[in-house]
Amino acid sequence: MGAATEAILWGPAREWVQNRNPGSELKCRAGSGQATYHKFDPHSRRHTITYGRQMVMAKFGGASSQGWLSTREIQGRDYFDGEVSTCNLLAHTCCHEFAHLLQNVSGERLHGSVHNAAFYRILDELHASAGAAAVRAFLLEKSRQQGIELPQSIMALVDxxxxxxxxxxxxxxxxxxxxxxxxxxxxxxxxxxxxxxxxxxxxxxxxxxxxxxxxxxx
Ligand SMILES: [Zn+2]
CATH class of the missing domain: 2.30.30.140 (SH3 type barrels.)
Known part of the structure; x- marks a missing residue:
């Protein structure tokens, strides 16, 4: 997921970000727990996106996928045709965190208002452009190479x-x-x-x- 974010999302956006904020870089890392978040350190000008290992594991199960914001976003905003699968959830999570980066750079991350209208404008754009689909394809390709099965079947979510x-x-x-x-x-x-x-x-x-x-x- 880190490689997908860096190659597919950061790659094309990098110049735009650096024009606004010279010298800024992105580093993606794996965290041990569920916590998944974007952070910006103004001193080193480094953006960090952390993907929690337990978040990834939870998205392999229908019951454990239920409570996540990403599940509600896919269904509620019709991302990936509203289909909730492990593959779509993980690809969407990359887009969600990267949208926070773009939101931060454009100065729209306001205290107490993180998932605001500006955030969803950015996230909608990532899905409407080829970004989200490219992340999804990247994740499928890489997991296939590594012999990991990334389920694409639609999860049976309880209402x-x-x-x-x-x-x-x-x-x-x-x-x-x-x-x-x-x-x-x-x-x-x-x-x-x-x-x-x-x-x-x-x-x-x-x-x-x-x-x-x-x-x-x-
Ligand atoms: Zn968020």
Whole structure:
């Protein structure tokens, strides 16, 4: 994904970025956890995009792909014809992070407003131009060379509304994974998440939990 971002997305944009911000470079790296993000260091003028290994693993499973913003973006904005597959999710993630880089360079990354209209204008553009499709083709080609199967089949995603219907205010739920598993009681049911008031060890804390990460505790 790093190589795809550097070759396919950064390659053609580099000159434009450097005209605005001389000497800036991009380095992509793999992180160990789920965290996937773009960062810019104004001193070294280095953009860094980190792709979390666990984020990649999660996108190989239908259930674990559910909660991600990239899944909602592909479906909601009709990227790759709205088809959610591992291959499309990973290609889209490259575009999403790179859109943050372009957003940052164009001065549209505002505090407290990260996924704003300017961001989606850039992301739409990456999908409408050949960029996103080229990233997808690159990922398929490279994984084939390395003997990794990158699934292109459409994932059977459970409708979020069906999932939400299983939860109600007052339910006791668990969320997160050991050793960070937490417990609480639902105090509000939102559109895709529940607001959970921590109980026991987590009393006093409040969480907004995606429905896919939540289960009833017994
Ligand atoms: Zn983002």
């Amino acid at each position: 979020v509304r069906d999932q939400m219907a299983r939860f109600a205010v007052g339910d006791t739920v668990q969320f997160g994974h050991a050793p960070r598993q937490r417990e609480g009681r639902i105090i509000r049911v939102n559109r895709r998440t529940c607001t959970v008031q921590g109980t026991g060890r987590w009393r006093g804390a409040r969480y907004r939990v995606p429905v896919s990460m939540m289960r009833h505790s017994r």
